[in-house]
Amino acid sequence: MDTVSLSGKELAAAVNADTKLRAGALGDAPARLALVVANDDPASAWYVNSLRKAAERLGIVCETVDLGADADVAAIRAELTARSADTAIDAIMVQTPLPSGVTLEQVSPAIAAAKDVDGVSPLSLGLLAAGLPGFAPATAQAVVEVLTHHEIPLSGRHVAVVGRSNVVGKPLAQLLLAQNATVTVCHSRTVDLPAVTAAADVVVAAVGRIGLVTGEHVREGAVVVDVGTNESADGGIVGDVDADSVRGKASALTPVPGGIGPVTTALLMRHVIEAAENRRSV
Amino acid sequence: MDTVSLSGKELAAAVNADTKLRAGALGDAPARLALVVANDDPASAWYVNSLRKAAERLGIVCETVDLGADADVAAIRAELTARSADTAIDAIMVQTPLPSGVTLEQVSPAIAAAKDVDGVSPLSLGLLAAGLPGFAPATAQAVVEVLTHHEIPLSGRHVAVVGRSNVVGKPLAQLLLAQNATVTVCHSRTVDLPAVTAAADVVVAAVGRIGLVTGEHVREGAVVVDVGTNESADGGIVGDVDADSVRGKASALTPVPGGIGPVTTALLMRHVIEAAENRRSV
Incomplete structure (x- = not known):
């Protein structure tokens, strides 16, 4: 079976074109995103820089607040609380990883929902x-939008989500249920993962481990979505799916890079504009 | 196969005994529950009365606020907001059904989380x-507690939840994931429901339809939990599970009545005491 590559680039470009127009319509009061960082991780620095450039290209002002890798829960919460109250700021993101011993769940409640463009708060x-x-x-959201863009139906389909994180697996299950999919959430404690995922029409790998999903996990003709962005030995980015073993068996597969990643960034920026529009229309 | 009946009565009695002790320890400042009602439904009136009696037996003060079956969203929200701010009230419940055209999602955000003893707010x-x-x-929560009480393991087990309501199916999926179960959420749009549920070790029926889950939906030896409380033709209460066809095939089944129901009421009352204790220790 030919495995179609489900690129996210065209969708990301279309979302960005719309965002740029809407950003322009805000005129002299551009949308402002506060990006709160508390690490000295090179991969995070690379991602923050790519977000800054994406924002700049679209006409969004991005302020990076670097609290340092030693920041504690109180300091990060205080910053997020201050930015939530700051009338000059439309949108807030907190970058991971957080300092050792600090969890996203400890700090995310301090982000006002109206500015929480990555949907991390309780x-x-x-x-x-x-x-x-x-x-x-x-x-x-990017997972659902990429599948929808490629006209892959979700209603009544059985989707297996591998990974139960608060930032991807769990909210993805909610989004898929809203699309009328039957949803199975699998994780590290799942017994016989290949058997569970092979029962699904769509398999989403969202754990952050290279080679997690192989051909063995996928039934003939299934659609595979790769959310992973892992650093490979040669410094590149590689997903959670062993593409070589899945190709020829799956009917479609999202590439890494160029699949979920660009759509994620585009949706973040669209959320920033939506937050700014909402605040200006209040 | 003999099908064991998973009674909830003993667990409910144990929870209630603990609640009564803790209620007594509050002394002259008893826990106070506000029960907000906006319907003229006889089944609701019956349930409200049973909650009032349960509270009274345990030493919890229960105030019923009847807004009438014509109350609108604004009136219900205003009441919930007022009770959330009322320092004399420890706990708030809003009873369903709500008036025609009013959804729980429209009014539940007005309940302060610290008093939201049935966990309905976003x-x-x-x-x-x-x-x-x-x-x-x-x-x-009662589903998880009844299974735990009867020493039915959840970690690594595959649980199929039939029903995706905001009050049972979706939160139950979160609780089961926290117990390290693999969780499949099924619903009205699920294709071939019997095949999906028959793949599970535990099947939970939480839709509110008589005869929804039959022997066909359950694999030999599976555990079946019946969350349904439907009115039968003769005025009694009957679950979602066709017990006759499941019996002999399932290894265990929660009865209706006497299964999930009494534990639900007991947990609600325990939550009221917890809310009161939390407020007094602040």
Whole structure:
């Protein structure tokens, strides 16, 4: 079977074109994103820089707040609380990794839901679960949007999500249920993962481990979505899916890079504009 | 195969005994629950009365606020907001059904999370998803507690939840993931429901339809949990599971009545005491 590559580049470009127009329409009061960083991780620095450039290209002002790799929970919460109250700021993101001993769950409640463009706070997660207006985590949303863009139906399909993180797996399950998919969430404690995922029409790998999903995990003709962005031995980016063993068996596969990644960034920036538009229309 | 009946009565009695002790320890400042009602439904009136009696037996003060079956979103939200701010009130529940055209999602955000003892607000749902302290919906929690009480393991087991409501199915999926179960959420749009549920070690029926789950949906030796509380033709209460066809095939089944129901009420009352204790220790 030929395995179609489900590129995210064209969708990302279309989203970005719309975002740029809407950013321009804000005129003299551009949308402002505060990006809160508390690490000295090179991969994070690379990602922050790519977000800054993406924002700049689209006409969004991006302020990076570097709290240093030694920041504690109180300092990060205080910064997020201050930015939530800051009328000059439309949108807030907190970058991972956080300092050792600090979890996202400890600091994310300090982000006001109206500015929480990556949907990480408990309130944002709950609004998503309840089907109320709010921002979904961009990566999870990108999975649904890439599949929809490529006209892969979700209603009534069985989707296996491998990974139960608060930023991807769990919110993705909510988004897929809202699309009327039957959803199975698998994880490190799942017994016989290949048997569980091979029962699904669509398999989403969202763990962050190279080679997690192989041909053995996928039934003939299934669609495979690779959310992983792992650093490979040669410094490149590689997903969670062993593409070589899946290719020829799956009907379609999202590439890494060029699949979920660019759509995630594009959706984040669209959320920033939506947050700015919402604040200006209040 | 003999099908064991997984009674909830003993667990409910144990929870209630603990709650009564803790309620007594509050002395002259008893825990106070506000029960907000906006319907003229006889089944709701019956349930409200049973909650009032349960509270009274345990030493919890229960105030019923009847807004009438014509109350609109604004009136219900205003009441919930007022009770959230009322320092004399420890806990708030809003009873369903709500008036025609009013959804739980429209009014539940007005319940402060600290008093939201049935875990219905978006913030409560998000705290649950994020693994942060908060109140889980009592019915969903009762499913996990009944299985745990009967020493039915969940870690690594495949659990199929039939129903994706915001009050049972979705929060139950979060609780089961926290127990390291592999979780499949099924619903009205699931294709070939019997095949999906028959792949599971545990099947939870939480839709509210008589006869939804039959022997065909259950594999030999599986555990079946019946969350349904439907009115039968003769005025009694009957679950979602066709017990006659499941018996002899399932290894265990929760009865209706006497299974999830009494544990749900007991957990609600335990939550009221926890809310009161939390407020007094602040």
